[in-house]
Amino acid sequence: xxxxxxxxxxxxxxxxxxxxxxxxxxxxxxxxxxxxxxxxxxxxxxxxxxxxxxxxxxxxxxxxxxxxxxxxxxxxxxxxxxxxxxxxxxxxxxxxxxxxxxxxxxxxxxxxxxxxxxxxxxxxxxxxxxxxxxxxxxxxxxxxxxxxxxxxxxxxxxxxxxxxxxxxxxxxxxxxxxxxxxxxxxxxxxxxxxxxxxxxxxxxxxxxxxxxxxxxxxxxxxxxxxxxxxxxxxxxxxxxxxxxxxxxxxxxxxxxxxxxxxxxxxxxxxxxxxxxxxxxxxxxxxxxxxxxxxxxxxxxxxxxxxxxxxxxxxxxxxxxxxxxxxxxxxxxxxxxxxxxxxxxxxxxxxxxxxxxxxxxxxxxxxxxxxxxxxxxxxxxxxxxxxxxxxxxxxxxxxxxxxxxxxxxxxxxxxxxxxxxxxxxxxxxxxxxxxxxxxxxxxxxxxxxxxxxxxxxxxxxxxxxxxxxxxxxxxxxxxxxxxxxxxxxxxxxxxxxxxxxxxxxxxxxxxxxxxxxx
Amino acid sequence: xxxxxxxxxxxxxxxxxxxxxxxxxxxxxxxxxxxxxxxxxxxxxxxxxxxxxxxxxxxxxxxxxxxxxxxxxxxxxxxxxxxxxxxxxxxxxxxxxxxxxxxxxxxxxxxxxxxxxxxxxxxxxxxxxxxxxxxxxxxxxxxxxxxxxxxxxxxxxxxxxxxxxxxxxxxxxxxxxxxxxxxxxxxxxxxxxxxxxxxxxxxxxxxxxxxxxxxx
Numbered sequence: 001x002x003x004x005x006x007x008x009x010x011x012x013x014x015x016x017x018x019x020x021x022x023x024x025x026x027x028x029x030x031x032x033x034x035x036x037x038x039x040x041x042x043x044x045x046x047x048x049x050x051x052x053x054x055x056x057x058x059x060x061x062x063x064x065x066x067x068x069x070x071x072x073x074x075x076x077x078x079x080x081x082x083x084x085x086x087x088x089x090x091x092x093x094x095x096x097x098x099x100x101x102x103x104x105x106x107x108x109x110x111x112x113x114x115x116x117x118x119x120x121x122x123x124x125x126x127x128x129x130x131x132x133x134x135x136x137x138x139x140x141x142x143x144x145x146x147x148x149x150x151x152x153x154x155x156x157x158x159x160x161x162x163x164x165x166x167x168x169x170x171x172x173x174x175x176x177x178x179x180x181x182x183x184x185x186x187x188x189x190x191x192x193x194x195x196x197x198x199x200x201x202x203x204x205x206x207x208x209x210x211x212x213x214x215x216x217x218x219x220x221x222x223x224x225x226x227x228x229x230x231x232x233x234x235x236x237x238x239x240x241x242x243x244x245x246x247x248x249x250x251x252x253x254x255x256x257x258x259x260x261x262x263x264x265x266x267x268x269x270x271x272x273x274x275x276x277x278x279x280x281x282x283x284x285x286x287x288x289x290x291x292x293x294x295x296x297x298x299x300x301x302x303x304x305x306x307x308x309x310x311x312x313x314x315x316x317x318x319x320x321x322x323x324x325x326x327x328x329x330x331x332x333x334x335x336x337x338x339x340x341x342x343x344x345x346x347x348x349x350x351x352x353x354x355x356x357x358x359x360x361x362x363x364x365x366x367x368x369x370x371x372x373x374x375x376x377x378x379x380x381x382x383x384x385x386x387x388x389x390x391x392x393x394x395x396x397x398x399x400x401x402x403x404x405x406x407x408x409x410x411x412x413x414x415x416x417x418x419x420x421x422x423x424x425x426x427x428x429x430x431x432x433x434x435x436x437x438x439x440x441x442x443x444x445x446x447x448x449x450x451x452x453x454x455x456x457x458x459x460x461x462x463x464x465x466x467x468x469x470x471x472x473x474x475x476x477x478x479x480x481x482x483x484x485x486x487x488x489x490x491x492x493x494x495x496x497x498x499x500x501x502x503x504x505x506x507x508x509x510x511x512x513x514x515x516x517x
Numbered sequence: 518x519x520x521x522x523x524x525x526x527x528x529x530x531x532x533x534x535x536x537x538x539x540x541x542x543x544x545x546x547x548x549x550x551x552x553x554x555x556x557x558x559x560x561x562x563x564x565x566x567x568x569x570x571x572x573x574x575x576x577x578x579x580x581x582x583x584x585x586x587x588x589x590x591x592x593x594x595x596x597x598x599x600x601x602x603x604x605x606x607x608x609x610x611x612x613x614x615x616x617x618x619x620x621x622x623x624x625x626x627x628x629x630x631x632x633x634x635x636x637x638x639x640x641x642x643x644x645x646x647x648x649x650x651x652x653x654x655x656x657x658x659x660x661x662x663x664x665x666x667x668x669x670x671x672x673x674x675x676x677x678x679x680x681x682x683x684x685x686x687x688x689x690x691x692x693x694x695x696x697x698x699x700x701x702x703x704x705x706x707x708x709x710x711x712x713x714x715x716x717x718x719x720x721x722x723x724x725x726x727x728x729x730x731x732x733x
Contacts, residue, residue, distance in 0.1 A: 134694075136690075136694045136697060136698065137697065139698075140697045140698070140701050143701045143705065144701065144704070147701075147704055147705060147708040150708055150712060151708070151711075151712075154712060154715065157715065157719060158719075159719070159720055159730055160730050160731060162712070162715055162716050162719060162720065162728075163716075163728040163729075163730055163731055164731060165712055166665065166712055166713075166716060166725075166728060167728075167731075169708060169709055169712060170659065170668055170672070170709070173672050173705050173709070174655065174656065174659060174671075174672060174675065177652065177655065177672065177675035177676055177678075177679060178652065180676070180679045180698065181649075181652065181678070181679050181682065184679055184682050184683045184686070184687070185682070185686070187683070187686075187687050187690065187694075188638075188682070188683070188686030188687045191686070191687045191689065191690070192686075197687075197689045197690055197691055198691060200687070200690075201690070201691075201694060214633065214634050216632045216633055216634060217633055217634075220629065220632075220633070243731075244731040247731075248731070
C-alpha cells in the first residue's frame with residue numbers, strides 16, 4: 001500500500017462505516033453489538049492510518065492525492081495527529097458512555113445507530129478539513145462538520161439540547177458564510193493571477209503565487225476568514241454558542257467539538273494566515289491574532305469565574321486555551337509558533353480527558369451543578385483522581401504537558417518584548433487557576449448526595465482517561481524528537497510557506513534547552 | 518441595454534427582494550420571495566455567461582435554478598405549511614431603522630469594493646457591492662427576526678451574496694466547486710429545517726425569544 005492509499009483509506013473508512021451504522025438499526029437483536037464493533041473498527045483504523053500518514057510526512061515529506069485535492073504536510077500532520085488520537089480515545093469512551101444511555105433508556109437502538117453514524121460522519125468531515133488542499137473543499141468540510149454535529153448536539157431532544165443545537169447551527173453557519181466569502185475572494189484573486197481554474201483553488205498552488213496577489217483582496221479576505229472560521233473555533237466575541245453547545249451535548253461530542261473541531265477551524269485560519277503573511281507581511285496577522293487571542297483569554301477567564309456548572313466551565317476553558325494558541329501565533333517567530341502548535345496538541349489531550357470525566361460525573365450525579373456534585377472521591381474515586389489531574393494540567397501546573405506549552409508561550413512573549421501582555425496573561429491564568437481550584441475542591445470533598453451510589457459506571461468510561469493521563473504526564477516530562485520535528489516542520493511552514501519543511505527541532509529549542517524537561 | 522448594465526440592474530433587484538424577504542409578514546411569502554430572488558440570481562448567471570462567454574455559468578444557472586429557485590423555497594414553504602405559519606413574525610428594530618441600516622450597509626460595501634483591483638470585476642463593481650451587502654442583509658434578518666424559519670432565510674441571503682461574488686469574480690471555476698457550495702447550502706437549509714421542526718414538535722414554538730433557557 002502506498003501513502004496515497006492510506007490517505008484515501010483514512011477518509012473512506014469512516015464515511016463508509018457511517019453509512020452502514022445508520023443502516024444498522026435493521027440488524028434486530030444484533031444491532032448493539034454490530035454498532036459497537038463497527039464503531040471500534042472505524043476509530044481504530046482512523047488512528048492507525050493517521051499515525052502511518054504522520055510517520056510518512058515525518059520521514060518522506062508531504063503527501064498528495066485525488067489530483068492534489070488532498071494534501072498532508074507537516075502542519076496538517078500535527079492536526080491529523082490530534083484528530084486521530086483524540087478521535088480514537090473519545091470514540092472508545094463513547095462506547096462506555098452510550099452503554100449507560102442505553103441502560104437508562106435515554107437511547108434506544110435507533111438513536112444509538114444515529115449517534116454512531118453521525119459520530120463517524122463527523123470524524124470523516126474533521127479528517128477532510130485537515131487533509132483538504134482545495135480551499136473550497138476545506139470550507140465545504142467545515143460546513144459539513146458543523147451540520148453533521150448539529151444533530152449530535154441536539155440528540156437528546158430535550159428543551160436545553162434543542163435550544164443549544166439551534167444556537168450552534170445558526171451562529172456557526174452565519175460564521176461560515178463569512179468564511180465562504182473570504183474563501184471566494186482568495187479563489188477569485190488566485191484565478192485572476194493563474195488563469196487555470198483548477199489550480200486557483202489549490203492551497204499549495206496559491207502559496208506559490210502569493211507574491212502576485214492584490215494586497216487589498218487578501219486583507220479583506222483574511223478578515224472574513226478570521227471572523228468566519230474564528231466563529232467555529234469559538235473565539236471571542238463570536239463565542240456565544242460555545243457554552244451552550246458544549247454543555248448540552250453528550251460528553252464525547254463536547255470532547256470532539258472542543259478538543260478537535262476548534263483546533264481544525266484554527267488550522268484553516270492558519271493556512272490562510274500563511275498566504276496573508278506572504279502578501280502583506282506578518283504584522284497584520286500578528287496584530288489580529290494578539291487582539292482576538294487576548295480578548296478570548298480575558299473573556300473566558302471572566303465567564304469561568306462566574307460559573308457553577310462544570311461543563312460550562314470547561315466550555316469557557318476551551319475558549320481560553322485556544323485563545324492562548326492564537327496569542328502564541330500572534331507573538332510570531334519560530335519560538336512563538338512552535339509553542340502555539342504544542343499548546344494546540346496539549347490542550348486537545350487535556351480537554352478530551354476533562355470532557356470525558358465530566359461525562360462520568362453526569363452519569364453518576366445526573367447533574368452538573370456545584371451544589372449537586374460533591375464527594376467525588378467517595379462516589380467515583382477513579383474519575384475524581386483523573387479530574388484532579390486534568391484540572392491541574394489545564395491550568396498549567398507542572399509536571400503536566402500544558403505547563404510546558406504555556407511556559408514556552410510566556411517565554412516567547414518575553415523574548416519578543418511583550419512584557420505587559422505576558423503579565424496580563426499570567427494574571428488571567430491566576431483567575432483560571434483559582435476558579436478550577438474552587439470547583440475541584442468543592443466537587444471532590446464533602447459528603448456525596450445520599451441518592452448517589454458508590455462505583456464507576458463501567459471500565460470503558462475510565463480506560464481512555466487513563467491512556468490520556470499517561471500521554472499528558474508523558475508529554476509534560478518529555479517531548480519525543482519525532483513530535484518536536486513535526487512541530488518544527490509545521491512552524492517552518494507557517495513562517496516561510498515552504499510546504500515540504502521537516503527538520504530537527506533541536507536548533508529552535510537549543511537556546512531554551514536548559515528550560516525544558 | 519448592455520449586458521454590464523443589465524447585470525448591475527438585476528443586482529439592484531436583489532436588494533429589493535432581500536428587503537422583502539426580511540420584511541414580508543408571512544414567513545411562507547418570504548420563502549416565495551426568496552425563490553424569486555434566486556431566479557434573479559440565475560438570470561444574472563445567464564447574462565454573465567453570455568457576456569463573458571463563460572459556458573460554465575450556464576451549468577451554474579441550471580444547478581442554482583434547481584436548488585435555489587425550486588428546492589429551498591419548496592422545503593421552507595412545505596415546512597412552514599406543516600407547522601401552521603401562525604406566529605406573527607416580529608422585527609426587533611422596526612421597519613424604518615432596518616431600511617436605514619440596509620442603506621448604510623450598501624454604502625459601506627461600495628466603499629470597500631472600490632478598493633479591490635481586479636480587472637475582470639471593474640465593470641461589475643456595483644453588483645459586487647450588492648453581493649457584499651447581502652452579508653449585512655442576512656445578519657439583519659437573523660438578528661431582527663424571531664421566527665426560526667426566517668432566520669434560515671437570513672442564512673440563505675448571505676449564501677446568495679457569496680454565490681454572486683463567486684460568479685462575478687471567478688466565473689471559470691470548475692462546476693464541481695459551484696455544485697459543492699450550492700449543495701452544502703442546500704444541506705444547511707435541510708438541517709436547519711429538520712432542527713426547526715424538532716423544536717416545534719417538542720417545544721411548540723417557532724419563536725426564538727422562547728428559547729432562552731441557557732444563559733451565562
